Amino acid sequence: MSKYFNNNHSWNEFEWECEIRRDEKRIHRYFQLLPSCLDMPDEENTIMNKIMSQPDLVPSSADWSGFAAGPEFLFEDDEDSFNTADIKRRKGADIFLELQKLAWEWNVCMVRDLRPSLQKDGLAVVCLFGNLLSRSADMIELDSDNLPNLKISLAKRILKKINKLLGKLNSLQRRQAALRHKLEAICVHLQNVREKVVDMLTEFRLSMNEK
Numbered sequence: 001m002s003k004y005f006n007n008n009h010s011w012n013e014f015e016w017e018c019e020i021r022r023d024e025k026r027i028h029r030y031f032q033l034l035p036s037c038l039d040m041p042d043e044e045n046t047i048m049n050k051i052m053s054q055p056d057l058v059p060s061s062a063d064w065s066g067f068a069a070g071p072e073f074l075f076e077d078d079e080d081s082f083n084t085a086d087i088k089r090r091k092g093a094d095i096f097l098e099l100q101k102l103a104w105e106w107n108v109c110m111v112r113d114l115r116p117s118l119q120k121d122g123l124a125v126v127c128l129f130g131n132l133l134s135r136s137a138d139m140i141e142l143d144s145d146n147l148p149n150l151k152i153s154l155a156k157r158i159l160k161k162i163n164k165l166l167g168k169l170n171s172l173q174r175r176q177a178a179l180r181h182k183l184e185a186i187c188v189h190l191q192n193v194r195e196k197v198v199d200m201l202t203e204f205r206l207s208m209n210e211k
Contacts, residue, residue, distance in 0.1 A: 011149060011150070012149050013149040013150075013152045013153045013156070014153075015149075016149055016150045016152075016153035016154075017153045017156065017157070020135075020153055020154070020157050022056070024131070025056070026051055029050075029051050029054070030047060030051065033047045033050055033051070034047065090140045090141075091140070091200075092136065092139055092140045092196075092200055093140060094196065095136050095139075095140075095158075095193055095196050095197060095200070096133065096136040096137060096140055098189065098192070098193050099129065099132050099133055099136055099193060100133060102129070102186055102189055102190060102193075103126075103129035103130070103132075103133060105186060106125055106126070106129060106186060107126065109179065109182055109183075109186075110122040110123075110125070110126070113178070113179055113182070114172075114176065114179070115176055118172060118175060118176060121168065121171070121172060121175075122172075124168060125165065125168050125169065125172070128161055128164060128165045128168065129165070131161055132158060132161050132162065132165070135154055135157055135158050135161065136154075136158055138154055139151055139154040139155060139158070139200075142154075148204055148207060148208050149208075151200075151204050152201060152204045152205065152208070155197055155200055155201040155204060156201065158197050159194060159197055159198065159201070162190055162193065162194045162197070163194075165190060166187055166190055166191070169183050169186060169187050169190075170183075170187065
C-alpha cells in the first residue's frame with residue numbers, strides 16, 4: 001500500500017481517511033470472493049478484476065501508468081519492504097512490537113482456553129490485531145515528514161481499532177469469566193498502547209502547526 005500512498009502528498013487527513021476506509025473495504029471484499037475463486041487457474045487476477053469492477057473500491061485518483069504491475073500491486077506481499085531488522089530504530093516501533101506481543105498472547109489464549117462457542121468472536125479479535133499491526137507498520141514506515149496528514153489518519157484509524165478491540169475483549173470477559181484476569185491484562189496493555197498512539201497523534205499535529 002505504501003507505493004500508492006507516496007503518490008498523494010497533497011491530500012488532507014480526511015481524504016486519507018476515505019482512502020484507508022476504501023482500502024479496508026477492498027480487503028474485506030477480497031476475503032468474501034476468495035472461497036469462490038480458490039483453485040482457479042488465475043485466482044488472484046480473477047479476484048482483482050472483480051474488485052476493480054466496483055467503482056467504490058478503486059483507489060481514489062488512481063493512475064496505474066506509474067506501476068509496471070498495474071493494480072496487481074494491491075495484492076502484493078509487503079513483507080519484504082518492511083524490514084523488521086531495523087524496526088527498533090523507527091519512531092513508533094514500541095507500538096508495533098507491543099501489539100505484536102499482545103497478538104501472540106491472544107492467539108495462545110484463544111487456542112488453549114477459549115470455549116468452542118466463542119471461537120468466531122476469537123477470530124474477530126485475531127483479525128483486529130492483524131489490522132492494527134498492518135496500520136502501525138504503515139505508520140512506522142513513514143518515518144519522514146513527507147506525509148504528515150497520512151500519519152495523522154493512520155494514527156486515528158489505529159485508535160479506532162484499539163477501541164473496537166477493547167470492546168470485543170471486554171465482551172469476551174463477560175461471556176467467559178474464567179478468562180477475566182488474562183483478558184484484563186491484555187486490555188491494560190492495549191490501553192497503554194492507545195496512550196502512546198495519542199501522544200504520537202498530538203506530536204504529528206504539533207509538527208503540522210509548526211510548518
